[in-house]
Amino acid sequence: MKKLLTCIMISVFGVGILNAQGADKTLIFGAKAGVNFADITGDEADSFDGRTSFHFGAVVEIPISEKFSFQPELLYSDQGSAYEDITSESVDGFTFTESAKGDIKLGYLNVPLMAKYYVAEGFSIEAGPQIGLLLSAKNDYSYTYTEMYTEGSFTDSESGEEDIKHSIKDIDFGVNFGVGYKLDNGLNFGARYNLGLTDANDDTEYLGNSSYKNSVIQVSVGYFFQ
Helix, strand or coil: CHHHHHHHHHHHHHHHHHHHHHCCCCCEEEEEEEEEEEEEEECCCCCEEEEEEEEEEEEEEEECCCCEEEEEEEEEEEEEEEEEEEEEEEECCEEEEEEEEEEEEEEEEEEEEEEEEEEECCEEEEEEEEEEEEEEEEEEEEEEEEEEECCEEEEEEEEEEEECHHHECCEEEEEEEEEEEECCCCEEEEEEEEEECCCCECCHHHHCCCCEEEEEEEEEEEEEEC
16 A cells, blocks of 8 residues: 555656646745644544644645646645543542543644636635555653542553554545735745545554544745746
8 A cells, every 4th residue: 555655646646747747837836834723523523632743845846827837746744633631530439530631642644636726816716636655653752640538549540652563554545725915036835625535543552442633723924946
């Protein structure tokens, strides 16, 4: 599957560039970076709070007509979510509390394939599919267990970082919607929402039977080398 994704990346960029050159179009290469407001959604995702992270990468804008462009991108995107789950129960004067919190850190190599329509000078709306390859997955966690009773209390805690890549699907599909604005000097700005379509849960023994999907708002600043 990873080899297939690599072939898709090469094919998309290669075919797009060849078609544009063959049609005597001007390719516009660029780079972009920005902020991710990432989250994980699902039927049992109440403990997830969202996570602020980043993305960066390369873009190629391929003009199709005066109003339309095709823009494939190759982006590294740091996603996931922070979480906090607290459980407390009291029975006959005895109270125990379990607290688990931390960050799920998911690193993807994403290939958005965006269709852009310029509704006014420099201002565009965009939409398109996205395919992503999972590069890393970490759970940076902190766990605390506390017992309280008449004679005193007991607390046990543990923290660390575990690799959970084996529990997350390698390939992630999504769809993007966004807007952009491009200045004549090549500087450009964009805002985009990525709606994850793939259930990322690849390990029901570890993650249960719940469905978890990526959800990311991206705000970007870029530059086209004209």
